Amino acid sequence: MHSDSPALVVVAHGSRDPRALRTITRLLDRVRELRPGVDVRLGHIEISEPLLSATLDGLGPGRAVLVPLLLGRGVHIKRDLPAFAAGATLLDTRIAAPLGPHPLLVEALYERLVEAGWPVHDADDRTYRARSGTGVVLAAAGSRDPEFAADTRRTAELLSVRLGGVPVVPAYASAAAPTVPEALRALADRGRHRTAVASCFTAPGYFATRAATSAPWIAAAPLGAHPAMARLLLHRYDEALASP
Template sequence: MTAPVLVAVAHGSRDPRSSTTVRALVDLVRERAPGTDVRPAFLDFDHPGLTDVLAGLGDRPAVVVPLLLGSAYHARVDIPAIVAATRPDVPVADVLGPDPALLDVAAERLGELGLTPGDPGLGIVLAATGSTHAAANEVVHRLAARWPGTLAGFATATPGIGHAVARLRAQGAERIAVASWFLAPGRLLDRVHEQAGAPVAEALGAHPAIADLVITRYRRALTSHLLRAA
């Protein structure tokens, strides 16, 4: 039996660096899941769109895996609506976050700056996009709490990056660094750089641990779907 298609759907961006990173991650997933047809899709700005990818599959079985770090509007509304309108038989996997593997990758990216959570005198901002969905922001706050001397900050929500940096300095941090809770580079991460006034780690990117997490989400969604259908 041929494995269902893995449709990896990202938000999409006007910044080509984002698309390049997403496609590199999809290539890595293909390498680590031999025999599985893995296809990229986007919600906005980039092509192919999720609707077109799903429609192009005909009646082939598939699983949609959101390449999203949080369960905000795109995960809760946009993707389910597109799937329901195009291929309602296709299961949608959980978002990637807040799996501990992602936080490990964020720490690894921070390590590329020569810094480690818990370093004496180091204050860290765990920087994320931010959402109008408070529960999605709270997840980032909980993740930040796992590292000593770390606060969450958001590019498009409160507390902003500058506010988080100021709080860390008020708490006695001698040095500040920013860890990225972004899958790919783009305009929002550029905004973090502008607001931080401190070293900023690279986006999580096309990392083997993230590719493996995509595959895990795919397999879990497929198993749950098959059990429900049995």
């Protein structure tokens, strides 16, 4: 990439938890290390600063790609980002797809589970038998948009494959069902009593913390500044630039 490449504007939701901004800042630093010729900025939809409108105003005339730090389709993708882009009259903007579903997202989810204590695959029979009672709840923020639920289900399916067929049930912190406790009970009803919670959240915050406290076994950390997340942001950026 050359220095005249469009700016990459990472669009986060915003959070009152100060850990969120620190985490996202580290993630953007990783993106800059991978693509030093691109101007990487941050803008929030609400709550946190800098707000996306201020970030876009600060860019002035030129080109920018808005890459949502969001894990599925929903109102922010379909309504809010186009509205922000339309308001940036001095910029030629493109909006990238959300981060999920995608194999890089699944790799980050998997590695966070391993970091939390998930047993890595091997050929040992005892490990296989122990896994027969395991299950995973994929905890996500939630949305009333059915396409968000479809994206989350697809991510759960891909994670199940990555885990060697262990069942993965999507669950939501708000606005949709099932909740994390409901999904855990559903797995227990299927004989899956050794259950983990995979955190399909980009940064620490209220929802991620609440989901983790429900875990009867292990709870993965939020995706955060995982290297696969930085690569995925750049993949969506490149994808948006390559589209007609």
